[in-house]
Amino acid sequence: MVSGSAAQFLTKTFYDKLKEGKLIGCRCKKCNFVMIPPRLLCKECGSKDLELVEFKGTGTLETFTVIHVPPMRLKNVAPYVTGIVKLDEGPMIMGRIVGVDPNKPEELRMGQRMQMEVIEEDGKPVLAFKPVS
Amino acid sequence: MGLQRGVCVIGAGMTRFHHKIHKDKSGRELFVEAALEAMESVDKGIERKDIQALFVGYFTPSLYEHQGHIGPLVTDWMGLTPITGWRTETACASSIAAFMTGVLAIASGWYDVVMVGGVEKMTALPTEGVTDALSVAADDDYEIPAGATFPGLYALLAQAYFKKYNMTWEDLQAIPIKNHHNGALNPKAQFQEEIMDIAKRIGQREGVTFKDPLDFLKSKYNRVIAWPLRLFDCCPISDGAAVAILAAEDVAKKFTDTPIRVAGIGFGTDTLALHDRISLTSFASAVFASRQAYKMAGIEPKDVDVVEVHDCFSIAEVIATEDLGLFERGEGLKAAVEGRTALDGDRPVNPSGGLKCKGHPVGATGAAMIHELWKQLRGEAGKRQIPDAEIGLAHNVGGTGASCGVVILRR
Numbered sequence: 001m002v003s004g005s006a007a008q009f010l011t012k013t014f015y016d017k018l019k020e021g022k023l024i025g026c027r028c029k030k031c032n033f034v035m036i037p038p039r040l041l042c043k044e045c046g047s048k049d050l051e052l053v054e055f056k057g058t059g060t061l062e063t064f065t066v067i068h069v070p071p072m073r074l075k076n077v078a079p080y081v082t083g084i085v086k087l088d089e090g091p092m093i094m095g096r097i098v099g100v101d102p103n104k105p106e107e108l109r110m111g112q113r114m115q116m117e118v119i120e121e122d123g124k125p126v127l128a129f130k131p132v133s
Numbered sequence: 134m135g136l137q138r139g140v141c142v143i144g145a146g147m148t149r150f151h152h153k154i155h156k157d158k159s160g161r162e163l164f165v166e167a168a169l170e171a172m173e174s175v176d177k178g179i180e181r182k183d184i185q186a187l188f189v190g191y192f193t194p195s196l197y198e199h200q201g202h203i204g205p206l207v208t209d210w211m212g213l214t215p216i217t218g219w220r221t222e223t224a225c226a227s228s229i230a231a232f233m234t235g236v237l238a239i240a241s242g243w244y245d246v247v248m249v250g251g252v253e254k255m256t257a258l259p260t261e262g263v264t265d266a267l268s269v270a271a272d273d274d275y276e277i278p279a280g281a282t283f284p285g286l287y288a289l290l291a292q293a294y295f296k297k298y299n300m301t302w303e304d305l306q307a308i309p310i311k312n313h314h315n316g317a318l319n320p321k322a323q324f325q326e327e328i329m330d331i332a333k334r335i336g337q338r339e340g341v342t343f344k345d346p347l348d349f350l351k352s353k354y355n356r357v358i359a360w361p362l363r364l365f366d367c368c369p370i371s372d373g374a375a376v377a378i379l380a381a382e383d384v385a386k387k388f389t390d391t392p393i394r395v396a397g398i399g400f401g402t403d404t405l406a407l408h409d410r411i412s413l414t415s416f417a418s419a420v421f422a423s424r425q426a427y428k429m430a431g432i433e434p435k436d437v438d439v440v441e442v443h444d445c446f447s448i449a450e451v452i453a454t455e456d457l458g459l460f461e462r463g464e465g466l467k468a469a470v471e472g473r474t475a476l477d478g479d480r481p482v483n484p485s486g487g488l489k490c491k492g493h494p495v496g497a498t499g500a501a502m503i504h505e506l507w508k509q510l511r512g513e514a515g516k517r518q519i520p521d522a523e524i525g526l527a528h529n530v531g532g533t534g535a536s537c538g539v540v541i542l543r544r
Contacts, residue, residue, distance in 0.1 A: 011274045037275060043409075063296075063413060065288035066360035067280055071268055072261045074280055079360075082280045084289060084408045092408040094279040105360050110296050126278050 008052060009038040018125040021118055023055040025091065036091045057116030058132070059087040064110070066102045073122070079103065085114050085129050099130035135429050136240040139382030141392035142542060143246075144179065145507040146170025147375035147500070150323045150492025152256055155372035160191060160198055160254040161210045167250060167374035167497075168211055174507075175378060176389035184378070185244040186217040188234040190227030190251035191496040194220075196266040197257045207252075217244070224270035224531030225445060227251055228375065229499030229538030233398050235379045245384045250376030251501075253494035263370050267495070270532035272406040284359035284367055286407055286533045287446035291362060293413035294448060298463040302361045303347060307469040308447040309365045309489055310346050315476060316490025318517040321504075323371055323492030366447040371492035375500035377507065393510050396432070396524070397541035399425030405535045416534030419456035423528070426539040427458075430524075434458035437541070438522040439509045440480070441502040443530035444487040450474075453528050454482060457539075476517060484509065484517045499538060502527035510544045 009026055014037040017024045025036030029051055033044035036055065041048060064083030067074075074080070081097035098117060100108050114129040148155065148166045155163060172179050187208050194200045204219035217238075221230035228251025235249035255263055267283050276286070295301060309328065316322040317330075326334075332349035336342050343349040355363045378388075385392040401421030404410060411417065427433060434457060442457070444450035455465040459480050468474060474482035485491045485505040488498060506525035508514040527540045 063289045063293045065285045065292065065362075066357070067282055067285045068356070068360065069260070069264065069282065069284065069358045070280065071265050071277070071282055075261065077280070080280055082285055082289075084413070094276050094281065094406065094408045096279050110292065121278075124278070 009040050009050060011037065013052070014038060015125060018118055018127060023057045023116055023127070024052055025055060026050045027053045034090050036087065036093050055087050055089050059085045059114055061097070061108070061110055061112045061114050062086045062092055064097055064108060066105050081105070081108065083129070093127065096126055096128040097130070098128045136236070136395070138240045138242060140236045140239045140395040141380055141382055141385040142377050142395065142503065142507055143380045143385055143388040143392055144171045144175040144378035145376065145504040146172070146174050147321055147497070147504045148373045149321045150371040150373035150494055150497070150501070152323065152370055152372065156256060158372070160194060160200065160203070160252045161206050163254060163372060163374040164189065164207045164250060164252045164376070165210050167252070167376040168248060171248070171250070171376040171378050176391070177387065179378065179388055181212060183246050184213060184216065184248045185246055186235070186238055187211065187213060187248045188219060188221055188231040188238070190221050190229070190231040190499060192222060192224055192227050192253060193266045193269060196269070197254050223536040223538070225443070225493070225495040226499055226529045226531035226536045226538050227496040229502070229527065229529035229540060230400070232377065232499060232503060232540060233400060233538060236395055236398055239379055239381050245381045247379045248376060249379060249500065250374060251497040251499060252374035253496040254372050255370045255494055256372050260370065275406050282359060284362055284446065287448055288359040288362045289407060290413055290452065290533070291448040294451065294466070297414055298466070300466050304466055304470050305366070305447050305451070306347055306350050307466070308444065308450050309350070311469065311475055312444065312483055312487040312489040315484050315517055316486025318515065319486050319491060322486045322490050323369055324486070324490045328365070362446060368445050368488040368493040371494040373492060373494035373497050373501070375497045375504050377500055377503045391511060391544070393507055394543045395540065396543040397426035397428070397430030399423060399429070399539045401425070401537050403535050405532060407533055415452060415462070416456055416530065416537055418534050418537035419453065419528060419530065419539070422537045422539040423457045426526070426541050430541040430543070432524060432541065437524050437526045439484060439506065439519045439525045440482050440528070441485060441505050441526070442482055442487070442528040443498070444483060444489055445493060445530070447489070449530065450482065450487065453530070457526065457528060476519070481519050484514065484519055499527065499529035502529060503540065503542070506542045510542055
């Protein structure tokens with residue numbers, strides 16, 4: 001658990017920490033609501049009394065797709081898998097799904113256990129998850 | 134709570150939506166084309182000097198045409214300066230926001246007669262460029278890095294829906310098959326062809342035969358865009374504009390003996406990021422907007438005769454019909470499979486052919502829905518007319534439901 005001033009509850013902090021392999025969000029000290037990514041106000045009760053939390057990076061696959069028509073910058077990466085993972089701590093987050101064959105989507109199933117991984121794209125850290133065998 | 138002063142639609146017009154025929158026209162020119170048709174549709178005539186304000190929806194003019202400041206650009210091109218005018222932007226719901234701005238301008242007593250509409254000139258960019266332009270409606274910090282595209286985001290919703298309600302992609306094909314049937318009856322539609330006719334045309338070219346629409350839709354000729362969604366699950370890239378003219382109820386008779394009344398409006402928002410939603414099978418913004426509009430109109434979902442919903446992707450139509458309360462949760466797709474949303478069904482949805490076939494120049498779509506309801510409620514919708522339609526509803530979504538506007542019109 002990392003505590004800090006409001007200046008820390010930023011997208012920049014999320015990606016700085018992700019670069020170090022850490023997945024962070026925040027918890028509301030007033031109502032206990034846990035959020036990812038960090039925000040300046042509690043999404044649930046509006047309180048400013050928040051603290052940064054680090055997630056374990058494990059969870060289950062809520063839903064996924066295989067992108068065959070990509071945005072321009074991912075032209076050479078497609079096809080690839082993108083999905084939403086429900087973290088064990090509660091909130092959901094979107095990420096790239098790696099360690100699977102995008103041409104065999106039927107081998108991936110919703111509800112599957114996932115573990116976070118950080119990949120790099122254009123020098124930037126990208127949140128990814130891979131299936132836990 | 135209702136409007137303090139009644140507002141009516143007294144005219145509506147639109148360009149045909151298309152990916153080829155408007156190649157040489159810019160956004161401002163498309164808007165003028167639709168505006169002139171809207172003015173010509175006013176039964177007792179209207180002059181430019183009658184129009185006191187103009188609100189226009191256009192999602193990403195800066196990306197498509199390297200042009201901002203669209204409000205005065207269209208008041209100028211209409212020869213209407215110095216009247217009030219500005220652009221509204223709520224992604225793909227941009228022109229329903231323009232419509233509502235016009236309603237508010239009249240209901241507040243500011244003006245009596247207002248022009249509202251929308252436009253998008255999409256073919257200025259290649260497909261990947263359009264994919265990028267559309268993607269600014271998603272959360273750029275947290276969804277885009279994951280590789281999300283709009284077809285991809287809707288594919289995530291489709292997968293969640295299939296799992297929750299034990300339905301399949303094959304079931305979902307009832308939506309494009311139905312919308313192609315309707316689009317074939319709409320002279321303004323981008324695609325005016327049944328899926329089986331398209332299958333026969335491609336089959337002849339490729340030397341293959343398809344035994345039914347599903348046989349074609351499952352073939353390699355319907356390529357995967359974002360699994361499990363394929364090309365025919367997605368609305369096309371289109372150029373086009375649509376315009377409506379609004380007047381205060383107390384002056385509407387000067388322009389027409391059959392004004393179409395704005396009975397209810399509603400607008401809701403939600404998180405841009407899908408992963409922050411409570412549900413992946415419903416848009417809270419649409420539920421909020423529709424309940425607000427129903428309440429203002431004093432009606433229930435069962436009272437609506439004709440519905441235009443935002444089927445940017447096949448699954449979106451299913452979610453829409455459930456969010457609007459036309460069907461119970463988990464029953465929307467079953468209802469479509471059973472033919473209940475067809476032109477001759479008990480709950481006709483998207484008689485225009487929907488975004489899938491009418492086309493989806495994003496900033497023009499909400500206004501084009503108003504154009505279809507205007508035609509339907511006046512009994513002027515030709516072969517796709519819903520008999521005796523009295524109450525119509527338009528449901529216009531921005532992004533994956535982070536914005537949703539609902540308008541209820543009444544004859």
